[in-house]
Amino acid sequence: MLKKRIIPCLDIKDGRTVKGINFIDIKDAGDPIELAQKYVAEGADELVFLDITATIEKRKTLAELVTNIAQHINIPFTVGGGINSVDDAVTIIKAGADKVSINSSAVKTPSLITYIANRFGSQCVVVAIDTKYVDGEWMVFVSGGKIPTSLKAVDWAKQAAALGAGEILLTSMNNDGTKNGFAIDITKAISEAVNIPVIASGGAGNMQHFKTVFEHTKATGALAASIFHFAEIAIPDLKNYLKTQQIAIR
Numbered sequence: 001m002l003k004k005r006i007i008p009c010l011d012i013k014d015g016r017t018v019k020g021i022n023f024i025d026i027k028d029a030g031d032p033i034e035l036a037q038k039y040v041a042e043g044a045d046e047l048v049f050l051d052i053t054a055t056i057e058k059r060k061t062l063a064e065l066v067t068n069i070a071q072h073i074n075i076p077f078t079v080g081g082g083i084n085s086v087d088d089a090v091t092i093i094k095a096g097a098d099k100v101s102i103n104s105s106a107v108k109t110p111s112l113i114t115y116i117a118n119r120f121g122s123q124c125v126v127v128a129i130d131t132k133y134v135d136g137e138w139m140v141f142v143s144g145g146k147i148p149t150s151l152k153a154v155d156w157a158k159q160a161a162a163l164g165a166g167e168i169l170l171t172s173m174n175n176d177g178t179k180n181g182f183a184i185d186i187t188k189a190i191s192e193a194v195n196i197p198v199i200a201s202g203g204a205g206n207m208q209h210f211k212t213v214f215e216h217t218k219a220t221g222a223l224a225a226s227i228f229h230f231a232e233i234a235i236p237d238l239k240n241y242l243k244t245q246q247i248a249i250r
Helices: 032-042 056-070 086-095 104-108 111-120 153-163 184-193 207-216 235-244
Strands: 005-013 016-021 024-030 047-051 077-080 099-102 125-134 137-142 147-152 167-172 198-201 221-224
Touching: 005 032, 005 198, 005 235, 016 032, 024 032, 032 047, 032 056, 032 235, 047 056, 056 077, 056 086, 077 125, 086 099, 086 111, 099 104, 099 111, 104 111, 104 137, 111 125, 111 153, 125 153, 125 184, 137 153, 137 184, 147 153, 153 167, 153 184, 167 184, 184 198, 184 207, 207 221, 207 235
Parallel strands: 005 047, 005 221, 047 077, 077 099, 099 125, 125 167, 167 198, 198 221
Antiparallel strands: 005 016, 016 024, 125 137, 137 147
16 A cells, blocks of 8 residues: 655745635745755655746746755655646756646646656656536636636546546645645545546645545545645644554655
8 A cells, every 4th residue: 555645735926935725815925945945854755836827938937946946855846837748847857846747738738648658757747636516516627726627527537547647636626725624525536536646635724634535535645735834734743643543654
């Protein structure tokens, strides 16, 4: 059985770490390099960086930031935001990322998953899925959660895995930033529907929430942002707690 991973996420806007609630109400959360170093020191298993307002003009800026961060950390490092082509992925991986996360671009051009997987290996391709519960269905949203699609989240996860994704980063927009816990039902459904690792994201507010998502779903990682950024939970304390609950942690 894969040991569970604790993964801080840094949402990047204009070179700063930010955090919102339900994908809005964005506020500053600190310097990304300082936070990255802190999380490495605390024992985070991986780091995820998402440029939440990425555009082509900012690609160079993001690559420079990735290079700066990669020089300061020694754990797996996933970068996403505005990666629309294999060339974009090459730029980010050359800058120091271990994996790239694609979201809207994968929905728009599903073959991009396969192209990047063929170039770097499936283990380098994370397909991020932003999902929202709408009229009794978990649906996929793109463009930072602003635009609905006709895709059902489970169906898209299965398609992404079949196209060569090595991992799914699943964020519930309903739960994001609420601190009310992860969306167990959709995380369970997707983690059982695919044979690749699934990271649960959106809603972590206390240590029990991590225990619940690991006990009730097949997610192999749990991602959080504000509770780590604002020192509400320290990663060493969280890992110790999970170990006392007989959950195998990295």
